[in-house]
Each structure stands twice: as C-alpha cells, then as structure tokens.
Amino acid sequence: MKNRAGDSIQNSKYTLFLGCTVPVRALNYEISARKVAEKLGFHLSDVSDFSCCGYPIKSIHRHAYLLMAARNLALAEKRGLPLCTLCSACCGSLTEADHEIQEDEKLRKQINEDLFEWLGLRYEGRVPVTHFIRVLEQEVGRKRISEQVRADLSSLRVAPHYGCHYTKPSTIYHRAEDPEDPKSLDELIQATGAQSVQYEDKLQCCGGGVLAVDEGVALAMAHRKLGHLRTQQADAMILLCPFCNVMYEGNQRKIEKVFQTEYKLPVLYYPQLLGLALGLEPDELGLHMNRVKTTDLVKKINRRAD
Amino acid sequence: MIDSETFDPDFKFLIASEPGGENIKKCFSCGTCTAGCPVREVTDRYNPRRIIRMAILGMKKEVLSSDFIWLCSSCYTCFERCPQNVKIPELMNAIKNTAVRQGYLPPSMEGQLDLLASFGRLLEVADFENEKRKESGLPLIHGRTEDVKKILKQLGFRREK
Numbered sequence: 001m002k003n004r005a006g007d008s009i010q011n012s013k014y015t016l017f018l019g020c021t022v023p024v025r026a027l028n029y030e031i032s033a034r035k036v037a038e039k040l041g042f043h044l045s046d047v048s049d050f051s052c053c054g055y056p057i058k059s060i061h062r063h064a065y066l067l068m069a070a071r072n073l074a075l076a077e078k079r080g081l082p083l084c085t086l087c088s089a090c091c092g093s094l095t096e097a098d099h100e101i102q103e104d105e106k107l108r109k110q111i112n113e114d115l116f117e118w119l120g121l122r123y124e125g126r127v128p129v130t131h132f133i134r135v136l137e138q139e140v141g142r143k144r145i146s147e148q149v150r151a152d153l154s155s156l157r158v159a160p161h162y163g164c165h166y167t168k169p170s171t172i173y174h175r176a177e178d179p180e181d182p183k184s185l186d187e188l189i190q191a192t193g194a195q196s197v198q199y200e201d202k203l204q205c206c207g208g209g210v211l212a213v214d215e216g217v218a219l220a221m222a223h224r225k226l227g228h229l230r231t232q233q234a235d236a237m238i239l240l241c242p243f244c245n246v247m248y249e250g251n252q253r254k255i256e257k258v259f260q261t262e263y264k265l266p267v268l269y270y271p272q273l274l275g276l277a278l279g280l281e282p283d284e285l286g287l288h289m290n291r292v293k294t295t296d297l298v299k300k301i302n303r304r305a306d
Numbered sequence: 307m308i309d310s311e312t313f314d315p316d317f318k319f320l321i322a323s324e325p326g327g328e329n330i331k332k333c334f335s336c337g338t339c340t341a342g343c344p345v346r347e348v349t350d351r352y353n354p355r356r357i358i359r360m361a362i363l364g365m366k367k368e369v370l371s372s373d374f375i376w377l378c379s380s381c382y383t384c385f386e387r388c389p390q391n392v393k394i395p396e397l398m399n400a401i402k403n404t405a406v407r408q409g410y411l412p413p414s415m416e417g418q419l420d421l422l423a424s425f426g427r428l429l430e431v432a433d434f435e436n437e438k439r440k441e442s443g444l445p446l447i448h449g450r451t452e453d454v455k456k457i458l459k460q461l462g463f464r465r466e467k
Contacts, residue, residue, distance in 0.1 A: 067457045205345075210379045
C-alpha cells in the first residue's frame with residue numbers, strides 16, 4: 001500500500017486525517033497544507049467518517065483508545081492509501097495503536113472481535129501512518145522544495161518548534177530522527193530560504209497535554225518558551241501541531257495578561273511559510289486567520305518577478 | 307509522616323499487570339525523569355520519581371486519588387531518557403486507567419468523555435463550523451459519530467451531553 005520508492009511524489013496519494021482540532025480551530029493549517037500539497041503535486045483524499053484519533057481517552061481507558069484508533073485505521077484501510085495526519089498527537093496515537101495491534105496477536109484478535117461485533121469493521125493492519133511534515137521531508141524532499149521557491153524569504157528569522165509527538169516516542173517512529181537533536185524542521189525551514197533561529201529549550205513541550213487538567217501549569221510552560229523566542233528576536237514561531245498552536249497562538253493573549261508581558265509573536269504552521277516561499281498569496285494560505293497579525297512578517301518577503 | 311502500616315505491598319504488582327506499567331519494578335529512583343520534566347520545571351506538584359517511589363512502596367490510595375498523576379503532559383522526554391526503560395508516560399497511563407476503574411475520574415476528564423460520547427470528537431462540527439469550512443473552500447464534515455458512542459457504551463461509559 002505504501003507509495004513505492006522511486007515513484008515521483010506527483011503520483012503519491014494519501015488519506016488526510018484531520019482529527020478534532022484542525023477542522024474547527026486550525027482552518028489556516030488545513031487550507032495551507034492542502035494548497036501546498038496541490039502545488040507540489042501530491043493528492044490528499046478525505047474520509048468524512050473519521051472521528052477523534054482516540055488519544056484523549058488513552059489515560060482513561062486504554063482499550064477504548066485502541067478501538068477508536070483501530071476504527072479510524074479500518075476506515076483508512078478501505079481506501080487503500082497511507083494515512084497522513086496534520087496533528088502530531090493524532091500521528092503518535094494512530095502509529096502506536098497500529099504497532100500494538102500488529103505486534104500483539106492476542107490484542108489484534110480482541111480488537112477485531114469488538115470492532116466487528118459492535119461496528120461491523122475489521123482492521124488487517126496494512127495502513128502506514130505518517131505526518132504531513134514527514135511527507136514533505138521524506139517524500140517531497142528539501143531539494144525539490146528549494147527548486148520551487150519563488151519568493152525571497154532570506155530576511156526572515158523564524159524559530160522551529162518540533163513539539164513532542166512528532167518525534168517521540170522514537171520507538172514507534174523507528175527513530176525517524178534523533179528526538180534529542182531533531183533537524184527535519186530546521187532543514188525544511190532552510191529549504192524555503194528563511195533562517196532557522198536556535199533558542200534555549202528548543203525541544204520543550206508546549207504544555208497542551210495538561211491544559212484541560214491545569215490551565216495555570218500549561219500557560220506557565222508555554223510562557224517560558226515564548227520568552228526564549230523573544231530573547232532571540234525571532235520574527236515568528238514555526239510549528240506543525242494544532243495543539244501546540246492552541247498554546248502559543250490561541251493562548252498568547254491570555255499568557256500576556258497572566259504574566260504581565262507582551263509578545264505579539266506571530267505563529268505560523270510550516271505549510272504557511274512554505275506556501276509563501278512557493279509564491280502563493282497570504283490569503284490562499286489562511287494567513288488572514290492567524291490570531292497574531294503577520295502583516296510585518298509578510299512585508300519582509302521579496303516577491304520575485306518569475 | 308508516612309505510615310508504613312497502611313502500605314499495600316501488592317500495589318506495584320497491580321500496576322505491573324496493567325498494559326504500560328510492566329516495568330515499574332525496574333525503577334531505581336535515579337531521577338532522570340524528574341530532572342528533565344517540563345512540567346516539574348513550572349510546578350513542584352508533579353514529580354515522576356516521587357510518584358513511582360510512592361507506588362512501589364504501596365501508597366495505593368495516596369497515588370490513585372491524587373491530582374498529580376494527571377499532570378503528566380505526555381511529552382515523552384523521560385520515556386526517551388530513562389536508563390531502565392520504565393516508560394514513564396505509559397506507566398502514568400496505567401496508573402490513571404487503574405484510578406478510573408477505582409472511581410477516581412477528575413472532572414476535566416469527565417468533560418472530555420462527555421464530548422467524545424456526544425460528538426465522536428473533542429470539538430463539535432455543527433452547521434456553523436461547516437459553513438465556515440464552506441466559505442474557506444474546505445470539504446464539509448458529516449461524519450457518523452454514533453460509532454464512538456457505541457464503543458464507550460459497550461465499555462461501560464454511559465454518558466452523553
């Protein structure tokens with residue numbers, strides 16, 4: 001089912017998994033991801049019946065989590081395409097469930113019995129799960145991205161935020177990259193022509209995982225990183241997970257109020273930055289939906305005539 | 307003051323029998339988890355080394371009824387660094403699953419269960435959201451949500467908003 005190695009990305013197809021947050025609160029991520037995929041020539045297909053990936057219930061009831069994940073995987077399997085997520089927690093949750101189900105025969109049997117009896121579904125275990133940004137990194141590649149750059153982003157200094165579930169736990173991702181020293185997002189940023197800024201506690205968690213349980217703790221975690229980015233005078237933070245965005249952009253005002261400070265730091269999803277580099281218009285990339293204004297940042301970009 | 311008379315020596319075996327909790331007894335309390343924990347950095351209410359030590363000692367009620375077990379942000383930093391492969395975020399999930407079975411479900415988690423049972427998602431996609439999606443040129447979402455409700459009902463979570 002996996003797109004064969006050697007095939008050009010032009011022929012690649014994926015089923016897009018949106019999860020809970022993206023289709024409601026991160027339309028700018030979805031819009032820019034679809035636009036960039038179209039521009040680079042790979043196809044994203046939709047399944048309307050997908051539900052939550054199961055991640056939020058993992059701490060409450062593990063079997064419920066596995067069943068919710070397996071239900072989504074079973075629906076994707078019917079499409080016969082690899083699954084591609086925009087949310088890092090969805091990617092981790094579905095990848096892990098897939099591993100567990102494939103590796104544990106007893107579990108696989110139990111999951112399939114329940115899936116079939118309750119929902120009439122079956123999961124054979126043939127759906128590769130990946131993250132949209134990994135597709136850009138591994139399938140499209142930095143070289144092809146650089147070749148298609150149409151705007152000059154070289155005056156932009158942006159800070160990559162990897163978040164947690166994009167690289168960890170590294171065992172489920174077959175150590176796609178070193179979780180203590182990841183480079184993919186830095187390199188994808190450089191491929192657009194922008195500068196990737198280094199900063200203290202670059203790999204720190206956004207705090208989103210505890211937002212529902214203790215808002216104060218979550219805000220304090222996000223506040224620390226925003227402070228480190230201000231020290232480096234970054235033009236923007238670049239991220240790849242809608243929940244990290246909830247913390248750094250959605251809650252930025254609240255953080256400014258609670259901690260009596262001002263950041264006004266634009267937060268962009270990587271496909272938005274990439275889209276600008278590819279010569280797409282800000283509105284086509286949903287930049288008008290960003291809560292922290294990106295006008296000054298866009299002014300720094302030089303459009304090339306071609 | 308800790309009263310060892312109240313300890314339940316079987317607690318660690320209970321956790322070890324739960325998926326994700328298998329390696330609890332391998333912990334030698336080095337504290338690598340706590341040293342690199344981003345939650346611990348902003349609050350001393352969460353301390354994974356302490357929680358694991360309490361569990362191994364058998365402080366069952368103190369651990370299961372606590373708020374602090376719910377403060378793990380699941381960032382997996384400790385998972386990557388633990389020299390004993392205790393898989394701490396998974397261990398915390400094993401403890402939390404056990405706590406829920408014993409009746410300790412924090413209100414914030416009850417809220418999430420209600421949303422999942424009602425919409426199959428944490429955020430509802432109703433007409434308003436679909437209208438916004440349409441305006442943005444995005445495909446509409448009309449997914450069946452009954453399946454998630456069915457799963458939760460079958461597993462004994464009978465709740466709906």
